[in-house]
Amino acid sequence: MTKPNDLLPEGLEDRLPLEAARITAAMRACLDVLGAHGYDRVRPPLLEFEASLAGRMAGAVTGEGRAMFRFVDPASLRTLALRSDMTPQIGRIAATSLATAPRPLRLAYCGDTVVIKASQLDPARERLQLGAELIGADSVAAAGEAVMLAIEALKAAGLTGISVDFTLPDLVDTLAEKAFSLDPEQIEAVRRELDTKDAGGLKAAGGAAYLPLLYATGPFAAALAALRDVDAGGALKSRLDGLEAIAAHIGDAARITLDPTERHGFEYQSWFGFTLYAEGLRRAAGRGGTYRIAGSNEPATGFTLYLDRLADIAPQPEAKPLxxxxxxxxxxxxxxxxxxxxxxxxxxxxxxxxxxxxxxHILTDGGPTELEPGA
Incomplete structure (x- = not known):
């Protein structure tokens, strides 16, 4: 009988044997792929000083930083925080303990994260985060490696029907500076209307020149061609050439789409971002892209996979005889x-x-013997 004290807080749940086995198998498969490609695993602590954790990545205080559990450390009397994202911790390790390590530095990680409040679409407050970070490079080659590594990891975990959606997080800033000028107060309004795909609102915000971006979405080849038409002045040529090179690197390993104005989940990314999807999974399997580590300003490229979600559709590992x-x-x-x-x-x-x-089975003098029904 369940007692009131046995109930778990909202957004937290036990993982029972079958589900835990799927999560463990997916985790091992993904980490094996990362290790095989030269990514060394690190294990940052679950707790850190709040000032360091929240300030390590730009935007953390207004984004994930605001979602962190905080409390006072009895030993130091300083505020501690439970991590809500492991990526800032990898940045800290790269900027401190491994500051003199040769670049590019390849690191892998896997661990639990906790948020105070989750979204309605994803009510889980505890998540198992797995990822890889390529520190010291945010080039086209680095981006291509990160995307292919993520695809390979998902396939190793047993997922099928992999698709990748590219985006350009700094698209509006770049166009506003080089091609379609906007006043500083207009930029955020244009971003907002592009987020909502509102053509009327975009015009009202003074972003009529940005209307073609609403239609430069969908299958990669067609969307890229439409985006090149928008970029008639060459403001985005290097970025679009980069996207084309990354897509060529992926080849037929995954379906590729493009949504150049998508910003949700890309608060930290610089010129390139991507979202991973898999057949049968209602939400994203992971996200990644290029970014700058706050504090050191070092370029980096990486991705995160949401293992708890993957386990919902990952195959059940074959049960070994007991x-x-x-x-x-x-x-x-x-x-x-x-x-x-x-x-x-x-x-x-x-x-x-x-x-x-x-x-x-039962162990007898002759070795393991299959148990007879009813035995």
Whole structure:
């Protein structure tokens, strides 16, 4: 019977064996891919001083920083915070402990994050975040590597129907400076109307020249061609050439689309951002792009995968046989079975039923023997 004190806070939940197995399998598969490509894993702490954590990345105070749990450390009497995003921590490590390490520096990470309040679309307040950061490079080559690495990791986790949506987070700023000039107070209004895809509102905000951006979306080749037409003056040529090179690097590994004005989730990114999707997943599987690390201003490229979401559609790992070890069993034989990857369960009481406990085999003098029904 559930007691009131047994209830979990809103947005938090237990992960039971089958679901936990999917999450663990997806995590191992993704980390294996990152490791195989030379990304070394780091493990930053769950808690940090709030000033360091919130200030490490531009926009953190108004974005994720405002969502962090805070409390006073009894030891230092300074304010601590529970991380709501691991990316700023990777930036801190790169700028401090690994400041003299050769660049580009490739780091991988995986850990839990917590937010005070989640969105209606994603009510979870605790999330398992996995990602990779390429520190010291935000070039086209770095972006191409990050996107392909993310695609490969998703496929290793068992996801199919992968698609990638490109965006240009600094598009409005670039055009306002070089081609379609706007007053400083107009820029945010134009961004807002582009976010809502409101043609009338865009005109009213003084952004009539930006109307073609609303239609430069969709399958990559057609959307890029439409965006090149917008960029008749050459203000975006280098960026669009970069997008084309990244798309060529991906090839047919994933479906590619383009939404150049998409900003949600790209508060930190500079010239390039991307969102990952997979068949059967209602929300994004991950996001990434290029950015600058606050404090050091070092360029970087990376991505984050949302492991909890992936586990919703990731295949269930094949269950290994569970071998019952009765009283007096051969311990050397049992150890050899475990060393070979088998799972064992030792008998603790006479009345235990191995079949009820999920065992499929029993260890006998001749080795593992399949349990007979009703045994």
């Amino acid at each position: 071998i019952w070890l009765p009283f007096g069993h051969d311990r050397t034989a049992a150890a050899a079975l475990r060393a070979g990857g088998a799972r064992t369960l030792s008998q603790l009481a006479e009345a235990e039923d191995p079949a009820m406990l999920g065992c499929t």
